[in-house]
Amino acid sequence: MHTPPPHQALLIDTPLPFSQRSRPLGRRDYRTLALAALGGMLEFYDFVIFVFFTSVIGTLFFPPSSPEWLRQLQTFGIFAIGYFIRPVGGVVMAHFGDVLGRKKMFTLSVLLMSVPTLLIGMLPPYAQIGFAAPLLLLAMRVLQGAAVGGEVPGAWVFVAEHVPRRHVGFACGTLTGGLTAGILLGSLIATGINAAFTRNEILAYAWRLPFLAGGVFGIAAMFLRRWLEETPVFRELQANREIASELPLRTVLRSHWRGVALSMTLTWALSAVIIVTVLMMPALMQKSFHLPAADTLVGNSIATVALTIGCVVAGALSDRMGPRIVLTCGAVLLAASFTWFYCQLSAGAPLGAWLFSYTATGFAVGMIGAIPLMMVRAFPPAIRFSGISFSYNVAYAIFGGLTPILIALANTVTARAPVIYVVALCAVAILAALCHRGRTHEDE
Structure with a gap:
């Protein structure tokens, strides 16, 4: 049997047996x-x-x-x-x-x-x-x-x-x-x-x-x-x-820069959205809107539960509708729900009102559940781990570290800085989903 040269073997999408592809979850x-x-x-x-x-x-x-x-x-x-x-x-x-x-x-x-x-x-x-x-x-x-x-x-x-x-x-x-x-x-x-x-x-x-x-x-x-x-x-x-017969990362950077660019862009949206809407929100709500710490922590916990559920739902829908559609719809929903949430906070809405919109925001953030599927498909199996790891971790280190600083500085100018940033990230996610065309590396 002919064995392809190492540099070609890296680009092969190894097929799975039909039974492995079509069987139900066991x-x-x-x-x-x-x-x-x-x-x-x-x-x-x-x-x-x-x-x-x-x-x-x-x-x-x-x-x-x-x-x-x-x-x-x-x-x-x-x-x-x-x-x-x-x-x-x-x-x-x-x-x-x-x-x-x-x-x-x-x-x-x-x-x-x-x-x-x-x-x-x-x-x-x-x-x-x-x-x-x-x-x-x-x-x-x-x-x-x-x-x-x-x-x-x-x-x-x-x-x-x-x-x-x-x-x-x-x-x-x-x-x-x-x-x-x-x-x-x-x-x-x-x-x-x-x-x-x-x-x-x-x-x-x-x-x-x-x-x-x-x-x-x-x-x-x-x-x-x-x-x-x-x-x-x-x-x-x-x-x-x-x-891989050579350094997998070398192959990633030489031959799969499109996958790297897509994965880094998606990681930017993933990391920054979670940091702003989940990790930073209790402190922002207390500082900008003078809400009790207990209320903000309760709201944050409920929104995080909704986020966890949203991730599973987004992942399941991605199998049926495709991750591009799920990510696009989720980004639109997130931009709308987070803007609604901030408008309620600005208007001094009671706990029950903003808690509902914050829960909807958490569920919408679950759109990130569609992102891993796009990243997995962006690289062939032989270098998949290296491709995703490099893209995800470099982008997370950059944007995960800069996002809190950017929000803190921008918040001194306008209390709506988190909304502006999240809406901009939603636009970035939609653009990445729409630009994600062409062949993907599925195991089929």
Whole structure:
């Protein structure tokens, strides 16, 4: 049998057997989705729980003689390191995922996240070991950033290559919903800790509990992932000797720049929309509209639940209607619902009124559930992990880091800055969907 040269083998879309393409979802598929979504939720929880305890961490891990604003700045700086290191960790893990297998990296990413999370919960504070405390904390965040850089793209690739082609959108949407559920879990745990313990108890020991729990459950998730099997697509690549023979990233940048451009644009929309509408909104609502913190946190939790549901719905609809249509309709709905939400806040609407529009906004943000399917199809199997990982992590590091700064600066000029930015991102998402034409790399 003729074996294609290595440079041609990279561009081959490995076909799956007909039974693999057309069969319905079975028990093994649902188990794979459940374990992948559970691990992703716990990993995202481990990554974001840090931000809910920045005040406590700043107090414990930096010199008490430092001004409060400086301690907070240093703490947020350590948190941001996790974002900036994502491209490095993601590219390295994706390289080995394309060469050695998806499952190995999929399991490693959970371990690389859960162990540092567990260790953060055990770190001695500044009062005991001095400047070694923030340095150790920084090292743990570097490992966490590397882990999350490999987890998200690796999880999308893993589930996309496991399920039948006609259910890939549902699988990726479900997984994305699991990731957003990790943010909700972190928020609920932080709220529970602050309600159950006094400030002194939290400073003394209670702040450690969410980190210790996250680490333990993360390690348990790693052992559960050991029961998963390698993807059929990668096994087919191995059988046909189509594993990348050169650096996968080099092939991505040389021959698949259109896929990179599309994926980075979609990641910009994905990351910035979540940051503005979910992560930043409680603080913006309190600052710009003087709403009670309790009301904003309740609204944010409900909107995040709607977001999780929206991701699954968007993924399922993408299988039936195509991701371009779902993304376009979702972007229009998001622009309308978020504008409506802000108009109600500006008019001083009661809790029940703006809570409904905020929930609708959260559901509309679920349009991001269609994005992973477009990114999976943008690259051939042999370099898929590297293509998605590079595009996603570089774009997330840039726009994830710049978006809060841009919103904070623009908000000093107009309180509608978040609306303007989100509507602009919706236009970007629609443009990307409309421009996404031509051949896609489906496993068929």
